[in-house]
Amino acid sequence: MTDPLFERVAILGIGLIGSSLARALRRENLARVIVAGDRGDVPARALALGIVDEATDDLGAAVTGADLVVLGAPVGATPAIMEAIAPHLAPGTILSDVGSVKKRVMDMITPVLPEGVILVPGHPVAGTEKSGPENGFAELFHGRWCILTPDADVPMGAVNKVARMWREAGMIIEIMEADHHDRVLAITSHLPHLIAYTIVGTAANLETQMSAEVIKFSAAGFRDFTRIAGSDPIMWRDVFLNNREAVLDILQRFTEDLTALQRAIRWGEGETLQALFTRTRAIRQAVVDARQA
Numbered sequence: 001m002t003d004p005l006f007e008r009v010a011i012l013g014i015g016l017i018g019s020s021l022a023r024a025l026r027r028e029n030l031a032r033v034i035v036a037g038d039r040g041d042v043p044a045r046a047l048a049l050g051i052v053d054e055a056t057d058d059l060g061a062a063v064t065g066a067d068l069v070v071l072g073a074p075v076g077a078t079p080a081i082m083e084a085i086a087p088h089l090a091p092g093t094i095l096s097d098v099g100s101v102k103k104r105v106m107d108m109i110t111p112v113l114p115e116g117v118i119l120v121p122g123h124p125v126a127g128t129e130k131s132g133p134e135n136g137f138a139e140l141f142h143g144r145w146c147i148l149t150p151d152a153d154v155p156m157g158a159v160n161k162v163a164r165m166w167r168e169a170g171m172i173i174e175i176m177e178a179d180h181h182d183r184v185l186a187i188t189s190h191l192p193h194l195i196a197y198t199i200v201g202t203a204a205n206l207e208t209q210m211s212a213e214v215i216k217f218s219a220a221g222f223r224d225f226t227r228i229a230g231s232d233p234i235m236w237r238d239v240f241l242n243n244r245e246a247v248l249d250i251l252q253r254f255t256e257d258l259t260a261l262q263r264a265i266r267w268g269e270g271e272t273l274q275a276l277f278t279r280t281r282a283i284r285q286a287v288v289d290a291r292q293a
């Protein structure tokens with residue numbers, strides 16, 4: 001059997017995504033040792049699941065001797081985690097992450113990155129509304145995009161190693177600038193989550209009788225929104241706080257478009273509604289076709 005890609009991989013935050021990565025590393029024999037760093041009872045739960053070799057709440061100890069460290073906690077935890085691990089990161093170590101926001105995370109890490117540690121930020125664009133190590137699964141990444149956003153001066157050898165890890169986990173790799181990533185994800189992921197949170201929140205704010213009926217007679221459309229709106233509150237709080245500009249920009253456009261639709265409904269402009277719905281139906285078809293390609 002060939003040597004694993006990494007000797008010791010430390011995953012800090014072994015929740016849905018971290019534990020899915022641990023499972024994929026195991027399945028593909030990509031790491032000789034996998035260590036989880038987390039807090040509370042999570043390290044013990046990860047060990048009990050048998051998905052890591054070691055688990056600890058001492059993040060400094062977790063990264064000691066690691067050749068790859070992956071941050072898998074909500075992005076708002078980045079400064080605290082960096083403070084705990086920076087003194088223990090050896091030169092040559094690759095530091096990566098799985099955060100849904102890239103620019104702010106890089107800005108939080110870069111000033112405290114020890115000399116010789118190589119930052120290769122990543123975002124596996126695959127997930128569910130669930131959280132925690134029990135809900136992870138190795139197949140999560142199959143056929144999905146993984147976006148890497150390294151700075152231009154990062155050694156290609158390190159970028160290639162991280163890319164290879166995700167490729168072996170089943171992902172398709174794209175490299176782009178962090179700012180661009182954040183603008184694209186603001187529309188494709190962050191805005192949809194915000195809309196889902198709003199719709200379900202609006203339903204919850206209706207008078208009690210009506211709110212109960214919304215749940216009782218919930219049609220497929222609303223049910224789909226409740227799945228997204230059931231996503232982790234802390235993770236999504238951190239996404240919106242750390243991709244503020246891009247989200248506010250896209251929200252501005254969204255609000256204008258919504259107002260135009262409101263007007264069309266008020267004035268009975270059926271052709272405006274039909275024209276938009278025809279365009280969006282074509283986009284749905286293109287998205288489905290792209291998935292099947």
Ligand SMILES: NC(=O)C1=CN([C@@H]2O[C@H](COP(=O)(O)OP(=O)(O)OC[C@H]3O[C@@H](n4cnc5c(N)ncnc54)[C@H](O)[C@@H]3O)[C@@H](O)[C@H]2O)C=CC1
Pocket residue numbers: 012013014015016017018037038039042072073074075077080081098099100101123124125126127128129130131132133232235239
């Ligand atoms: N949930 C999803 O569908 C996706 C999430 N992401 C990103 O992945 C990251 C993790 O998300 P999930 O796995 O869904 O979250 P999760 O809630 O399942 O897991 C996060 C883990 O981080 C740990 N944690 C939090 N603060 C910590 C700290 N200060 N020190 C050590 N551990 C800490 C928690 O105890 C938990 O085990 C986030 O940055 C998110 O933006 C990326 C792609 C998809």
Ligand SMILES: O=C(O)C(=O)Cc1ccc(O)cc1
Pocket residue numbers: 099100124125126127128129189228
């Ligand atoms: O559950 C869903 O539909 C998702 O959209 C999952 C998801 C959440 C956050 C990401 O950064 C990427 C994927």
